[in-house]
């Protein structure tokens with residue numbers, strides 16, 4: 674295990690590594706996208722839902738977006754679309770602007786030279802790694818806040834709009850209605 678201080682990487686990347694657990698090309702892709710989005714949109718870390726990230730994969734990259742952009746799983750401004758595509762869209766609600774970043778190069782995520790590969794990515798120009806496109810996307814709605822009600826079967830509190838109506842007219846949580 675290499676100490677982060679020995680990695681000699683930028684401080685904001687160190688923060689991402691602390692959160693994610695290791696340095697790898699995936700995390701580095703997310704780091705590069707977040708930095709470029711911050712530069713292009715002139716934004717700061719999202720305290721609430723002002724920035725929205727739509728990664729089209731569930732890879733290591735998503736963790737760097739959470740750390741640097743504040744687009745987190747819990748706030749509802751991380752809209753993960755699990756298409757397995759190396760594409761990331763970042764939107765700023767304040768300006769109504771957004772950018773879509775699509776990765777152009779691939780590298781195998783070998784255990785051996787993860788750190789080396791990550792560092793070589795850091796030394797390359799962003800436009801060599803990603804293509805960038807400004808998009809005019811409509812802003813996704815804010816996260817829904819819905820009251821919780823008990824499931825008719827297990828009794829556990831469940832967000833009302835996630836409850837399913839059974840044939841008997843009773844509302845059940847998803848696991849109960851599936852079983």
Ligand SMILES: [Zn+2]
Pocket residue numbers: 693695696697699700733
């Ligand atoms: Zn990783």
Ligand SMILES: [Zn+2]
Pocket residue numbers: 824825826827828829845846847848849850
């Ligand atoms: Zn239930």
